[in-house]
Amino acid sequence: MEESVGQGQLVYYKIGGLIRKYRKEKDMKLLDLSALTGIKSAMLSKIENGRIIPTIPTLFTIINKLGIRPETFFAQLNADNAFPGYFFLPKEGFAAYEKEEGAIGFQYQSILEYNNDGGAFQISLLTLFPGSNRTQVTTAAYEFIYVLEGTLQYQLEDKTFDLTPGDALFFDGNIAHTPINYKNMMVRLLVFYLFADQNK
Incomplete structure (x- = not known):
């Protein structure tokens, strides 16, 4: 069962965006990734668009089938969360x-x-x-x-x-x-x- 967003993370958006980015770089459709991973395309779509985040086993299955090294993928999810007291957002x-x-x-x-x-x-x-x-x-x-x-x-x-x-x-x-x-x-x-x- 897929997990809802929790534990103070905002990786829901970054995870989906990264998966979509790597999938499109390989010129794959959602149905292609579904066939590779055994995960339904509707579920993959929800993961990519940030509606849900995948369980850890599901995420590792996806990145493995996309040929991405886990350390490469997770390094892109790290962010500096220190709050300086304000954000200016042009x-x-x-x-x-x-x-x-x-x-x-x-x-x-x-x-x-x-x-x-x-x-x-x-x-x-x-x-x-x-x-x-x-x-x-x-x-x-x-x-x-x-x-x-x-x-x-x-x-x-x-x-x-x-x-x-x-x-x-x-x-x-x-x-x-x-x-x-x-x-x-x-x-x-x-x-x-x-x-x-x-x-x-």
Whole structure:
């Protein structure tokens, strides 16, 4: 059984991004990696897009089949977590990343990733372009949504919320969810992911 994010780590994003990077460098599709590892492509997709993190045996299976030395892979997950008392975050430093393969018109930029003894969080800027589309997904985190620009609907399973600039929504990411840009205009959201330490 796959594990939810915990233990104050923010490697959920880095693990998925690294796996996707190495897979694409080898010109492999998710189905190719699935055939090599015996892990379902749907599960691999969730791992790559940061919806879950893999168990240690699953992770070692993936990196082994991708031909990556474990020490090389894990060295890229290390980060200096010392907090200097502030972070200045110029917009030029926002890192674009892909969260869901197959999503149309979703553009994510990571603004800040940070972890401490109490858990971990990530703040992202999400831009929804006209015609954007995605199925409902789940995330092993709490999510806080704040609308910066545009009008949208946010679906939480069978509930729908109408949001305009300045509105916010907080929810358990384990509830299936998706934003819907139903107008012919761009929508910008701040998305705050909170990964609590489940061992406390």
